[in-house]
Amino acid sequence: MKRKAIGIDLGGTETKIGLLNIHGDILKKKIIATNVEKGFKNVISKIGYSVLEMLKNENLTKEEILGIGIGSPGSVDRHSGTVLFSPNFPDWQYAPLTEQLEEITKIKSFVENDANAFALGEWAFGKHKRCKNIIGLTLGTGVGGGVIINDQLLVGANGFAAELGHMIVQPEGPLCGCGSHGCIESYASAPSIVRQAMEYYKKFPESYLFEKEKLSAKDIFDTARKNELVSKLVVDKITTMLAVGISNYVHIFNPEYVIIGGGVSKAGDILLNPLIEKTSRYLWPSFKDTFNIELSNLVEDAGIKGAASIVYFRNK
Amino acid sequence: MKRKAIGIDLGGTETKIGLLNIHGDILKKKIIATNVEKGFKNVISKIGYSVLEMLKNENLTKEEILGIGIGSPGSVDRHSGTVLFSPNFPDWQYAPLTEQLEEITKIKSFVENDANAFALGEWAFGKHKRCKNIIGLTLGTGVGGGVIINDQLLVGANGFAAELGHMIVQPEGPLCGCGSHGCIESYASAPSIVRQAMEYYKKFPESYLFEKEKLSAKDIFDTARKNELVSKLVVDKITTMLAVGISNYVHIFNPEYVIIGGGVSKAGDILLNPLIEKTSRYLWPSFKDTFNIELSNLVEDAGIKGAASIVYFRNK
Numbered sequence: 001m002k003r004k005a006i007g008i009d010l011g012g013t014e015t016k017i018g019l020l021n022i023h024g025d026i027l028k029k030k031i032i033a034t035n036v037e038k039g040f041k042n043v044i045s046k047i048g049y050s051v052l053e054m055l056k057n058e059n060l061t062k063e064e065i066l067g068i069g070i071g072s073p074g075s076v077d078r079h080s081g082t083v084l085f086s087p088n089f090p091d092w093q094y095a096p097l098t099e100q101l102e103e104i105t106k107i108k109s110f111v112e113n114d115a116n117a118f119a120l121g122e123w124a125f126g127k128h129k130r131c132k133n134i135i136g137l138t139l140g141t142g143v144g145g146g147v148i149i150n151d152q153l154l155v156g157a158n159g160f161a162a163e164l165g166h167m168i169v170q171p172e173g174p175l176c177g178c179g180s181h182g183c184i185e186s187y188a189s190a191p192s193i194v195r196q197a198m199e200y201y202k203k204f205p206e207s208y209l210f211e212k213e214k215l216s217a218k219d220i221f222d223t224a225r226k227n228e229l230v231s232k233l234v235v236d237k238i239t240t241m242l243a244v245g246i247s248n249y250v251h252i253f254n255p256e257y258v259i260i261g262g263g264v265s266k267a268g269d270i271l272l273n274p275l276i277e278k279t280s281r282y283l284w285p286s287f288k289d290t291f292n293i294e295l296s297n298l299v300e301d302a303g304i305k306g307a308a309s310i311v312y313f314r315n316k
Numbered sequence: 317m318k319r320k321a322i323g324i325d326l327g328g329t330e331t332k333i334g335l336l337n338i339h340g341d342i343l344k345k346k347i348i349a350t351n352v353e354k355g356f357k358n359v360i361s362k363i364g365y366s367v368l369e370m371l372k373n374e375n376l377t378k379e380e381i382l383g384i385g386i387g388s389p390g391s392v393d394r395h396s397g398t399v400l401f402s403p404n405f406p407d408w409q410y411a412p413l414t415e416q417l418e419e420i421t422k423i424k425s426f427v428e429n430d431a432n433a434f435a436l437g438e439w440a441f442g443k444h445k446r447c448k449n450i451i452g453l454t455l456g457t458g459v460g461g462g463v464i465i466n467d468q469l470l471v472g473a474n475g476f477a478a479e480l481g482h483m484i485v486q487p488e489g490p491l492c493g494c495g496s497h498g499c500i501e502s503y504a505s506a507p508s509i510v511r512q513a514m515e516y517y518k519k520f521p522e523s524y525l526f527e528k529e530k531l532s533a534k535d536i537f538d539t540a541r542k543n544e545l546v547s548k549l550v551v552d553k554i555t556t557m558l559a560v561g562i563s564n565y566v567h568i569f570n571p572e573y574v575i576i577g578g579g580v581s582k583a584g585d586i587l588l589n590p591l592i593e594k595t596s597r598y599l600w601p602s603f604k605d606t607f608n609i610e611l612s613n614l615v616e617d618a619g620i621k622g623a624a625s626i627v628y629f630r631n632k
Binding site: 075084085132133145149150152154155156157158159160161162163164166167168169170171178179180240241244247248251252253254255256282284285286287290291 | 391400401448449461465466468470471472473474475476477478479480482483484485486487494495496556557560563564567568569570571572598600601602603606607
């Protein structure tokens with residue numbers, strides 16, 4: 001019986017490939033370098049052959065696989081399986097992703113925006129699975145959003161919803177990769193967090209935060225936990241702007257859960273606690289106690305599980 | 317046959333009551349003073365008896381009326397028919413609106429947030445009726461929002477969605493009636509428009525805009541049309557902030573139409589044209605040409621028609 005699915009989490013640096021059952025359990029996992037610079041065709045070929053190798057090692061035939069789900073950054077056309085454009089993948093313009101993948105694997109493939117896949121994964125396999133109204137927010141290289149409304153993924157007229165990370169919350173704010181100023185992404189993505197810390201370098205060059213050669217978002221949360229001044233200022237700013245964003249999402253969608261994933265969410269309580277406290281400051285009385293903000297418990301595997309959930313649940 | 321419905325547009329100053337057929341044609345209309353200061357019970361009694369009087373004058377029995385739909389500002393519980401709270405109606409807290417109305421009229425009654433009713437009315441009876449993805453924005457005493465996604469009204473987990481007017485787009489912006497700073501409403505509601513003009517009084521006391529004893533939003537658009545400086549500055553600011561808001565809604569929902577109603581929308585092209593131009597500045601390339609921004613053509617009757625559409629279509 002066709003019960004298993006492949007979930008692929010396509011990232012700017014590495015791509016995770018998983019073999020899952022219908023309960024979302026990962027039976028096998030493999031991580032490969034994405035090598036964006038080699039171009040669209042090579043990236044997809046490498047992924048396709050990695051899938052075939054995994055099936056061979058597991059003694060599975062193609063016929064035992066229900067499908068391949070792939071979560072990709074950017075705007076995707078889920079019907080044709082095409083990536084229309086993706087900021088971090090310059091040559092992926094109208095790139096026929098599922099067509100290429102099916103040509104190599106001969107397995108039915110589906111593509112979805114990676115943050116939409118994350119939200120679907122939370123809905124299908126997360127802590128609050130099958131909760132009817134969920135907002136998923138991914139904080140990573142970019143900030144992505146996916147929204148489940150009444151058990152349905154919000155896709156919009158062209159399938160481009162829901163770009164929550166590009167909600168402008170400060171029109172004179174920092175320049176975002178998308179060309180606008182003051183998007184949530186320009187405060188809360190991993191590179192934006194590092195940029196905001198570096199902006200303090202002139203003022204506080206003596207901070208031990210700057211002793212590291214290459215600063216990461218993780219370093220900033222780690223030193224903030226030790227009460228280092230610059231890191232605390234940065235964490236204060238990003239949690240304030242994220243709280244503005246989350247209160248906006250809540251007033252718009254009236255969800256039951258706002259679930260935060262992506263690499264930045266690994267910061268844990270030092271991110272979550274101020275977010276909960278600050279978001280409540282902006283809320284209407286009627287919205288208080290209607291929802292919870294939580295960090296994803298799917299952790300590293302949220303992308304893979306979300307991608308596999310497309311195969312199982314996309315037509316629900 | 318029960319084919320007709322009553323639509324009630326409950327406003328802070330006046331309440332419009334309409335008798336409609338299933339095509340959304342208004343067969344009879346009556347406007348009464350709301351008299352909020354007389355308290356919830358009196359307001360609803362007056363509305364109820366006005367409905368009964370209208371039916372009597374039209375020689376209609378209660379049995380010929382499918383239901384009464386009422387659009388109310390604030391957070392409503394559509395299931396129990398209660399207004400939970402409404403900023404401009406201080407004593408309406410957990411006010412049993414439909415229960416009271418049914419007690420007097422003996423006609424099945426439904427309540428919906430007024431901006432949700434507006435969006436439903438546009439979807440049911442507007443220029444682009446039965447378009448599947450519509451964002452309705454009402455610019456009046458407040459700024460309300462209603463969203464139709466795939467032919468369904470977005471209501472959220474508790475029925476409080478979609479407070480588009482309270483999206484914060486400038487956290488250090490003007491104080492909004494809701495207690496937050498820099499909500500869309502704090503720029504684009506009628507009172508906010510007047511407030512922003514008055515803020516220029518000190519700088520430009522000689523402007524003939526200030527010759528009027530009591531300034532209205534309409535005055536400001538009228539004088540902006542004549543190239544008066546202060547009015548032009550105000551119109552420029554509100555269209556910029558509204559454009560930020562609309563681009564946010566579009567990136568989030570990927571709709572086919574953004575339809576603007578409410579008293580302020582009567583300003584016409586001097587509002588619409590800059591909105592269209594400025595919104596496009598903030599959009600991702602993939603979102604361009606995916607939607608149109610338009611002013612409602614239901615004009616004065618949008619509220620009544622929206623309220624009646626609840627009776628006909630709320631369970632769809």
